[in-house]
Amino acid sequence: MTAVFDEELREQLTQARQALRQAREHGDDDGAQAYAGRVAGLLRIAADYGIDVPRTAGEEEEQGEG
Secondary structure (H helix, E strand, O other): OOHHHHHHHHHHHHHHHHHHHHHHHOOOHHHHHHHHHHHHHHHHHHHHOOOOOOOOHHHHHHHHHO
8 A cells, every 4th residue: 555545544534533532522422423433434444454553442442342
């Protein structure tokens, strides 16, 4: 995979995590659910392409459930 793809995926993951955190802080349950899905999708893409990205404790728990 190219470095550009790797970098873009990591940037999108960072942005999605920030948006998720903000939605949770503001009590936006629908937004939080949407951003949690976005984060999960990006983590799946990373795994599919062998891109090692750190996971938060919550993301580790969600991965174990699925």
